[in-house]
Amino acid sequence: xxxxxxxxxxxxSAPTLVAADDQALRAKAQTARLQPIPEVIEDPVxxxxxxxxxxxxKMLFFDPRLSASGLISCNxxxxxxxxxxxxxxxxxxxxxxxxxxxxPTVFNAIFxxxxxxxxxxADLKAQAKGPIQAAVEMANEPAQVVATLQxxxxxxxxxxxxxxxxxxxxxxxxxxxxxxxFETTLVTPNAPFDRFMRGEDDALSATQxxxxxxxxxxxxxxxxGGVNLGGQGYFPFGLLKRPGADILPPTDKGRFEVTxxxxxxYVFRAAPLRNIALTAPYFHSGAIWDLKQAxxxxxTAQLGSEIGExxxxxxxxxxxxxxxxxxxITYPILPAETETTPKPQx
Amino acid sequence: xxxxxxxxxxxxSAPTLVAADDQALRAKAQTARLQPIPEVIEDPVxxxxxxxxxxxxKMLFFDPRLSASGLISCNxxxxxxxxxxxxxxxxxxxxxxxxxxxxPTVFNAIFxxxxxxxxxxADLKAQAKGPIQAAVEMANEPAQVVATLQxxxxxxxxxxxxxxxxxxxxxxxxxxxxxxxFETTLVTPNAPFDRFMRGEDDALSATQxxxxxxxxxxxxxxxxGGVNLGGQGYFPFGLLKRPGADILPPTDKGRFEVTxxxxxxYVFRAAPLRNIALTAPYFHSGAIWDLKQAxxxxxTAQLGSEIGExxxxxxxxxxxxxxxxxxxITYPILPAETETTPKPQx
Numbered sequence: 205x206x207x208x209x210x211x212x213x214x215x216x217s218a219p220t221l222v223a224a225d226d227q228a229l230r231a232k233a234q235t236a237r238l239q240p241i242p243e244v245i246e247d248p249v250x251x252x253x254x255x256x257x258x259x260x261x262k263m264l265f266f267d268p269r270l271s272a273s274g275l276i277s278c279n280x281x282x283x284x285x286x287x288x289x290x291x292x293x294x295x296x297x298x299x300x301x302x303x304x305x306x307x308p309t310v311f312n313a314i315f316x317x318x319x320x321x322x323x324x325x326a327d328l329k330a331q332a333k334g335p336i337q338a339a340v341e342m343a344n345e346p347a348q349v350v351a352t353l354q355x356x357x358x359x360x361x362x363x364x365x366x367x368x369x370x371x372x373x374x375x376x377x378x379x380x381x382x383x384x385x386f387e388t389t390l391v392t393p394n395a396p397f398d399r400f401m402r403g404e405d406d407a408l409s410a411t412q413x414x415x416x417x418x419x420x421x422x423x424x425x426x427x428x429g430g431v432n433l434g435g436q437g438y439f440p441f442g443l444l445k446r447p448g449a450d451i452l453p454p455t456d457k458g459r460f461e462v463t464x465x466x467x468x469x470y471v472f473r474a475a476p477l478r479n480i481a482l483t484a485p486y487f488h489s490g491a492i493w494d495l496k497q498a499x500x501x502x503x504t505a506q507l508g509s510e511i512g513e514x515x516x517x518x519x520x521x522x523x524x525x526x527x528x529x530x531x532x533i534t535y536p537i538l539p540a541e542t543e544t545t546p547k548p549q550x
Numbered sequence: 551x552x553x554x555x556x557x558x559x560x561x562x563s564a565p566t567l568v569a570a571d572d573q574a575l576r577a578k579a580q581t582a583r584l585q586p587i588p589e590v591i592e593d594p595v596x597x598x599x600x601x602x603x604x605x606x607x608k609m610l611f612f613d614p615r616l617s618a619s620g621l622i623s624c625n626x627x628x629x630x631x632x633x634x635x636x637x638x639x640x641x642x643x644x645x646x647x648x649x650x651x652x653x654p655t656v657f658n659a660i661f662x663x664x665x666x667x668x669x670x671x672a673d674l675k676a677q678a679k680g681p682i683q684a685a686v687e688m689a690n691e692p693a694q695v696v697a698t699l700q701x702x703x704x705x706x707x708x709x710x711x712x713x714x715x716x717x718x719x720x721x722x723x724x725x726x727x728x729x730x731x732f733e734t735t736l737v738t739p740n741a742p743f744d745r746f747m748r749g750e751d752d753a754l755s756a757t758q759x760x761x762x763x764x765x766x767x768x769x770x771x772x773x774x775g776g777v778n779l780g781g782q783g784y785f786p787f788g789l790l791k792r793p794g795a796d797i798l799p800p801t802d803k804g805r806f807e808v809t810x811x812x813x814x815x816y817v818f819r820a821a822p823l824r825n826i827a828l829t830a831p832y833f834h835s836g837a838i839w840d841l842k843q844a845x846x847x848x849x850t851a852q853l854g855s856e857i858g859e860x861x862x863x864x865x866x867x868x869x870x871x872x873x874x875x876x877x878x879i880t881y882p883i884l885p886a887e888t889e890t891t892p893k894p895q896x
Contacts, residue, residue, distance in 0.1 A: 268629070290614075300646035484887065
């Protein structure tokens with residue numbers, strides 16, 4: 205009888221005990237600055253978001269005519285159906301040239317402190333201008349972009365609606381602002397991790413909870429914190445042990461190219477980890493395809509301690525709980541060209 | 551008083567008179583075998599259309615992982631936001647290679663008697679297999695396509711739902727069938743022409759009605775009849791006068807390559823004209839960007855009579871009335887790769 209009573213007590217109190225553990229884990233995650241996706245997305249600097257601007261930005265995001273060839277759109281490398289990236293080690297652009305770095309996901313990019321692997325763009329409107337002009341990406345020129353958009357009356361109307369106070373609405377700056385406005389809608393809320401942080405104990409599996417605890421205890425959160433579990437600061441890749449040239453090619457010195465400061469050699473923005481399970485291959489070099497292996501590389505390179513197969517599996521399971529809900533996107537019908545639209549130059 | 555009475559009578563009876571003209575024009579168009587888009591789309595041969603098959607086909611249509619590079623999807627050259635084609639003279643594919651012919655629109659392709667400019671594919675499921683394997687397009691192989699799709703459990707589930715009776719649902723044949731099923735939904739009804747044919751007199755402008763009358767009287771309907779105003783038969787390009795090599799490159803002998811019959815030299819399927827205003831440049835060579843100019847070329851080459859600027863303008867105005875309503879398409883979220891997914895080979 206006594207034993208049964210004990211068993212019964214344990215059985216009854218078990219959920220409470222687990223809940224208490226979950227609460228403790230949640231508090232620990234909060235202390236480690238891990239945050240769920242906020243319910244309200246703040247407007248970007250100097251760019252109030254309106255439905256008109258978002259609608260225009262979506263058209264521009266999907267329009268290959270922003271590229272010189274007429275073939276490559278933002279969505280080519282930041283495919284919204286494939287985790288917001290292109291599933292390639294490094295992107296392929298104009299003339300089938302290979303870009304130098306792995307395309308980061310556009311999802312939740314609004315939460316990053318700055319854009320690109322080296323943070324050289326302060327925000328998404330600055331970022332958007334980069335690939336459009338990069339010779340190995342869309343290879344276009346601002347004047348040509350404006351001429352293209354200006355040639356289509358439907359685009360002119362959309363720009364006027366999106367920038368009602370602008371004397372000249374169709375500009376390269378406004379093109380970038382509209383794309384940024386659209387990108388503020390590209391957030392993926394309600395990942396199992398977010399639901400757990402909001403109090404849903406069952407949103408994470410037992411393995412994922414162990415993975416989260418390891419992620420914190422091992423020190424991953426030192427770099428991978430905030431809403432995006434990364435994207436908030438710059439750190440040397442190979443802080444404790446430099447990875448091989450396949451993973452860290454010696455020719456790409458990262459943030460050094462931006463600041464020209466010796467201390468920024470091989471420094472990169474910590475990768476944001478949301479939807480990471482959808483965005484292989486990993487690192488700026490796109491050299492590693494397996495998430496567990498990427499976790500192991502991080503252990504050796506950044507933490508100076510080996511993360512074994514068992515722990516890597518748990519951490520990877522947690523990282524899979526960062527896959528959120530992709531917004532429903534209606535494919536935009538783009539304006540028709542006119543006689544004055546500049547011809548594509550593939 | 552009398553004059554006023556006459557004026558009043560004329561004013562009152564004018565709509566009736568115009569309506570009678572419209573009815574006559576409509577009858578003439580029917581006699582010339584011009585047809586509106588039917589309300590019910592018949593299933594393709596040996597491929598009953600189900601919602602599950604359409605859903606799968608949409609994913610496949612947008613999935614660049616059907617290509618060897620992981621970069622090129624059906625939608626790359628048949629962009630559903632840009633009239634169902636790529637706005638290029640001839641398409642650019644794997645390795646930035648230029649294809650030999652202009653990409654035809656995928657919209658309403660279900661109504662064509664056969665597919666490709668030379669009709670070498672009997673239907674859309676046969677067509678779908680072409681570009682996936684063409685070295686200058688997606689450069690993939692059936693076994694690799696199947697391995698790719700089979701590696702993603704979510705795709706396996708979708709194939710099982712789309713082909714519930716198949717012992718092995720994930721096959722190259724079924725990939726093509728699903729794409730064909732999706733393409734049966736890519737019809738663009740309610741063009742001004744369709745609405746006119748259904749009795750809406752005001753759906754066409756006066757100029758468009760004149761253009762329609764000219765289109766019939768000049769003999770364009772001899773080749774450009776049926777639902778698609780074309781796509782129904784094969785005709786020599788240059789029936790009465792061979793166009794220049796820029797428009798009709800001597801190396802591309804058209805349907806001759808399919809039949810090896812001397813009478814099929816420079817024979818092509820008459821271009822379907824629906825949404826033609828959205829699908830410049832024109833002809834299999836994609837050599838002509840201006841619709842009026844294309845109409846003029848047709849006059850000289852096919853009808854043996856010059857179509858002047860005035861008439862070409864009216865016919866082009868009518869052709870613009872063939873732009874229909876593009877179906878609303880939700881951009882598909884594609885299945886995530888797994889460890890066993892073959893790596894892209896750009």
